[in-house]
Amino acid sequence: MTWLITGGAGYIGAHVVRAMTGAGERAVVYDDLSTGLADRVPDGVPLVVGSILDGERVAHALADHGVTGVVHLAAKKQVAESVSLPLHYYRENVEGLRVLLDAVTSAGVRSFVFSSSAAVYGMPDVDLVTEETPCAPMSPYGETKLAGEWLVRATGRTAGLSTACLRYFNVAGAARPDLADTGAFNLIPMIFEKLTDGMPPRVFGDGYPTPDGTCVRDYIHVVDLAEAHVAAAHALRSAPGRDLTLNIGRGEGVSVREVIDRVNALTGHDRPPVVAPPRPGDPARVVASADRAAAELGWKARHDIDDMITSAWAGWRRLHPSAARS
Numbered sequence: 001m002t003w004l005i006t007g008g009a010g011y012i013g014a015h016v017v018r019a020m021t022g023a024g025e026r027a028v029v030y031d032d033l034s035t036g037l038a039d040r041v042p043d044g045v046p047l048v049v050g051s052i053l054d055g056e057r058v059a060h061a062l063a064d065h066g067v068t069g070v071v072h073l074a075a076k077k078q079v080a081e082s083v084s085l086p087l088h089y090y091r092e093n094v095e096g097l098r099v100l101l102d103a104v105t106s107a108g109v110r111s112f113v114f115s116s117s118a119a120v121y122g123m124p125d126v127d128l129v130t131e132e133t134p135c136a137p138m139s140p141y142g143e144t145k146l147a148g149e150w151l152v153r154a155t156g157r158t159a160g161l162s163t164a165c166l167r168y169f170n171v172a173g174a175a176r177p178d179l180a181d182t183g184a185f186n187l188i189p190m191i192f193e194k195l196t197d198g199m200p201p202r203v204f205g206d207g208y209p210t211p212d213g214t215c216v217r218d219y220i221h222v223v224d225l226a227e228a229h230v231a232a233a234h235a236l237r238s239a240p241g242r243d244l245t246l247n248i249g250r251g252e253g254v255s256v257r258e259v260i261d262r263v264n265a266l267t268g269h270d271r272p273p274v275v276a277p278p279r280p281g282d283p284a285r286v287v288a289s290a291d292r293a294a295a296e297l298g299w300k301a302r303h304d305i306d307d308m309i310t311s312a313w314a315g316w317r318r319l320h321p322s323a324a325r326s
Contacts, residue, residue: 002026004067007074009036011181019226028065052096062107069111082141093144105159111236116167120146123283130289162236169249173221173308180315192316196323205278216253216285221303231297249288250301
């Protein structure tokens with residue numbers, strides 16, 4: 001098969017491209033390069049530069065490269081930004097998906113893997129979040145991901161499109177330093193940023209009903225996440241007509257304080273965190289049940305939090321050489 005990977009020049013997308021080609025699949029990257037980097041696209045993999053909102057360009061990419069399946073990762077993904085720019089997020093994430101699905105169904109593409117998020121759950125009051133846990137997103141970003149799932153499933157039912165909606169939990173790590181996340185919007189790179197600036201990391205609230213009082217989250221290595229996409233692609237190809245919705249996590253919770261302690265230990269720092277007021281809307285605990293992904297895909301995460309930190313740190317040091325001396 002030939003897979004069009006939208007957002008394939010981004011942090012997660014670049015890992016998915018390598019996992020797909022490493023599994024013997026042909027890949028084509030479609031990316032507007034607003035946040036993606038062209039040099040992340042491997043040699044021999046075509047890169048089509050364009051907006052997902054440009055239906056004509058998408059249609060040409062599908063036809064020109066004989067695409068038979070799509071992995072859709074292109075999206076705006078900053079929760080705080082989505083609160084300030086909801087119309088922008090709905091346009092990019094929902095209207096962009098509608099344009100893409102219109103082109104996909106017209107081209108007769110049969111398989112579609114959608115990048116969703118644990119943000120669809122909001123503040124679940126459960127020890128383990130299953131795919132049946134009620135969805136109550138708390139940001140426009142989370143709303144667009146849930147609306148995207150609805151759109152993908154509805155299109156699949158009416159057009160005979162095999163679909164998989166993968167709900168990512170907290171993604172971290174890198175396969176190689178040059179593929180590392182370049183932003184500082186998630187916990188691990190935010191800690192790196194503080195350490196590089198000679199500042200203590202921040203903990204937002206330490207009075208939660210968790211063992212150490214700080215929020216607990218499920219972290220997934222980006223390499224494991226990329227392999228889950230390959231497994232989903234193979235599952236859709238082997239059983240046409242499937243409709244999968246799957247959590248992609250490790251099923252293990254790690255607290256914010258534990259992450260900071262591990263970062264300090266693994267990077268050679270000794271900067272205890274400072275406690276800041278809790279952020280509105282932060283749930284105490286969000287940890288995935290990954291049982292369904294194991295059953296449906298035969299997939300299980302292999303990397304632990306130390307793997308995520310050490311590989312992310314190598315990438316951070318590549319971008320910030322002063323970090324090693326801070």
